[in-house]
Amino acid sequence: MQGIKKKRPFRHRSAFLVDLSSRTVKRHAVCAILSAMPNRSSLAQHTPSEARSCSLAEQSQVRAALDWLDRNLDWITNEQVRLTEIPAPSFREEKRAEAVKALLRAEGLLTRSDKLGNVVAEIHGETDQEIVLLAAHLDTVFPAGTEIKVKREGDRLLAPGISDNGTGLAGLIAVTRALRSAGIQPRRTILVAANVGEEGEGNLRGMRAIIDEYRGRIRAVIVLDGSGIDHVTTKALASRRLEVVINGPGGHSWSDFGVVNPIDALVRGAVRFINTRVPVTPRTSYNLGQIEGGTSVNSIPYEARLKVDLRSESEAEIDRLEAALRECMAAGVKDETENARERGRGKLEWRMNLLGSRPGGELAPDSALLAALRVADECVGNQSRPERSSTDANVPLAMGLDAIAMGAGGVGGGAHSLQEWYEPAGREVGLKRVLLTLLGISGLAGQKSP
Numbered sequence: 001m002q003g004i005k006k007k008r009p010f011r012h013r014s015a016f017l018v019d020l021s022s023r024t025v026k027r028h029a030v031c032a033i034l035s036a037m038p039n040r041s042s043l044a045q046h047t048p049s050e051a052r053s054c055s056l057a058e059q060s061q062v063r064a065a066l067d068w069l070d071r072n073l074d075w076i077t078n079e080q081v082r083l084t085e086i087p088a089p090s091f092r093e094e095k096r097a098e099a100v101k102a103l104l105r106a107e108g109l110l111t112r113s114d115k116l117g118n119v120v121a122e123i124h125g126e127t128d129q130e131i132v133l134l135a136a137h138l139d140t141v142f143p144a145g146t147e148i149k150v151k152r153e154g155d156r157l158l159a160p161g162i163s164d165n166g167t168g169l170a171g172l173i174a175v176t177r178a179l180r181s182a183g184i185q186p187r188r189t190i191l192v193a194a195n196v197g198e199e200g201e202g203n204l205r206g207m208r209a210i211i212d213e214y215r216g217r218i219r220a221v222i223v224l225d226g227s228g229i230d231h232v233t234t235k236a237l238a239s240r241r242l243e244v245v246i247n248g249p250g251g252h253s254w255s256d257f258g259v260v261n262p263i264d265a266l267v268r269g270a271v272r273f274i275n276t277r278v279p280v281t282p283r284t285s286y287n288l289g290q291i292e293g294g295t296s297v298n299s300i301p302y303e304a305r306l307k308v309d310l311r312s313e314s315e316a317e318i319d320r321l322e323a324a325l326r327e328c329m330a331a332g333v334k335d336e337t338e339n340a341r342e343r344g345r346g347k348l349e350w351r352m353n354l355l356g357s358r359p360g361g362e363l364a365p366d367s368a369l370l371a372a373l374r375v376a377d378e379c380v381g382n383q384s385r386p387e388r389s390s391t392d393a394n395v396p397l398a399m400g401l402d403a404i405a406m407g408a409g410g411v412g413g414g415a416h417s418l419q420e421w422y423e424p425a426g427r428e429v430g431l432k433r434v435l436l437t438l439l440g441i442s443g444l445a446g447q448k449s450p
């Protein structure tokens, strides 16, 4: 996941954790608790969809799958630790992918890797013509060589990548295992995928390839990313990463003084750009993130580079900012050229490269997937707010497919930092929420379309 602050969800909710494996008696008790909670008046009324879903949770096979999650929490956490300790920087995910593949194969699933390194397994439904994709990204933002050893401090696990996306991967394996151990056959085929290339310059390449391959059959996509269950990503934050490259003749700082200087041109252009106004609504941001160039303090550089990240709730604003960056850089190059004392000696050339582009999009509020999530939330006694974020769900959302990204339970923080941490307490709620959302949208074999 990119650029999301991980907040602590409502810890107190875990006190009411619904034991979905138990009988109706307990369910009534839970409903009583829920209706007694403040600001939950709408939840006190049992909508038809809730009745339908909690009846899903009460079916014996589903109950067995939910029970499996309760009984195997230590195993799930141990697998999370093991997978997290296998380094997987973007573009170097293969070792972790092998470990995930072995876990899926152990479930008796036909599991394969595609040419990018995505690991894909199928839980066949009554129909293979309709697919629900459950995915978690394998990669981390931490470069090769980063020490990754999970430390335990009380209930807390600390390691780079432990939550993003150790939690998502552990959730993927756990939910798959729970379904298999309960012998559940879905109505629509469930495609389980551990995908490459979500972070940074991975640019969602793994998810793009999977959607491309199964295009036409995918009915819904559920992305497991990180931990928290207080939100659900239903809106894709669009972003674009650009690189400006300016080249010139170079020279000696003293004897060639007055020749056009690419760094000077870049600075002139960058100063113009950062004076560009961005709207508060739709929320829009830019970041000059990396600047490079030159070879020594007493050389006129022959090259200067600038990397810029643009984000917005509106793609039109990103287009506008990209145009502004182009205009400002052209003006910077022009200023430098016109002001150079030695105008005849060499000239500047410049270009702008697209490093990555994440499309935007939104889940329709009346989608069946969102309804399934809402019902699952009700069943586990959770409430979650819709959010906009940049995740693998951007790819299907931008294509008009139903998709969400959700946390896989527990609490985490410090994503993308060396201080990243995770606490598994209460993770069963998140895992049950995932499992019920998944089955809510895939349906069960022998039953009518959800």
Ligand SMILES: [Zn+2]
Pocket: 001, 002, 137, 164, 165, 198, 225, 226
């Ligand atoms: Zn992530």
